[in-house]
Amino acid sequence: MVANTQTHPEQQYLALMRHVWTQGSERTDRTGVGTRSVMGAVLRFELAGGAMPLVTTKRVYWKTATRELLWFLTGETNIRPLVLQGVKIWNEWPHARYVRETGDALPLDDFVARIAEDEAFAVRWGELGPVYGKQWTDWPTYIRTSDGRFERGPGVNQIAQVVRSLRDDPGSRRHIIEGWNVADLDQMALPPCHKTYQFHVADGRLNAVLYQRSCDVALGLPFNLWSAALLTRMIAQQTDLEPGELVWMGGDTHLYLNHAHLIEEQLSREPRGYPALKILRRPASVFDYRIEDFAVHGYTPHPPIQAPVAV
Structure with missing residues (x-):
């Protein structure tokens, strides 16, 4: 499905939703x-x-999506820093593991409250495994020793590497951030959905492609689009480039059957305005942004639509 950019840019998102729901x-x-x-x-x-x-x-x-992105950039893999900021989007996975492994049917809200209050409990039960941030900032490497064994080597910070390569070799075709570490997939609460980012410099502009192997169009994609665009804007600022185009590519692109009410309601609405982002300062590095650094103008959306997350 190829985007039609002659109308409001959000219409292509709605067209994708309609196509998946009616033709999927x-x-x-x-x-x-x-x-x-x-x-x-x-x-x-x-x-x-x-x-x-x-x-x-x-x-x-x-702001929730931004806090998640900033959390990824810390390399953190425990939900406690998100919980302490009121970000709920990763809570269901560790909660499901806790119930499964302990047999204790602790309600989700009580589980989350305990994660916030009890650091030792969070260390034991709030861990997601080597998900996005770990792979982005500390991709594991291995070194062969003199006796033929392999030992863990220094991790690769893919984010820092891409920023450096964009500055030093903008024409490279290797400006890539990869999350799909096959060896680590079984240890992850959820394998990466937005898995591969590639950046491209042309005429002083930074363009980006995101390939997403699995996409929940109703709940996940709005967050994914924002986060990919924000990461591109942050890296552009850090490399003295102008923001260019974001190209999103979906593999298994789907809607859940229990989201019918959300889909039908959203497809009945028309886009409103043209939201814009202003980055209020330039920090020392891509890892030093704070939530206060971002301001959105012209955002007057329709009301939220609630729907369950499939775990």
Whole structure:
């Protein structure tokens, strides 16, 4: 599916949602909920002039998505820092593991409260495994010793590496951040969905492609688009480039069958305005941004639409 950019940029998101819902193949899935799914989709968004792909046909909590991105950049893999900021988007996975492994049917809200209050409990039960931030900032390497064994070597900070390569060799075709570490997948609470980022410099502009192997169009994609655009804007600032185009590519692109009310309501709405992002300061590095550094203008969305997360 190729984006039509002649109308409001959000219309391509709505067209993708409509296409998946009306034309997608109905399938069983890992969660047991069931989906309608298509394979392969493309959306394109211009980021010049502060433009951001921030969905307006329902409220998207962009500060929550931003806090998650900043958490990724710390390399942290425990939910406690997110919980302490009121970010709930990763809570279900460690909670499900806790219930499964202990047999204690502790309600989710009580589990989250204990994560916040009890650091030792959080260390034991709040861990997600080597998810996004770990792979982005500390990809494992191995060194062969003199006796033929392999030992853990220094980790690779892919984020720092890409920023450096964009500065030193902008024409390279290797500006890539990869999350799909096959050896670590079984240790992750959820293997990376937004898995591969590639950056491209042309005429002083930083363009980005995100390939997403699995995409929940209703709940996940609005967050993914915002985060990918924000990361691109941050890296552009750090490398003295102008923001260019974000190209999003979806593999298994799906809607959950229990999201019908959300889909029908959202498709009945029209986009409102053109939200824009201003970055209020330039920190020393891409790892030093704070939530206070970002301001969004012109965002007057329709009300939020609640729907369950499939775990």
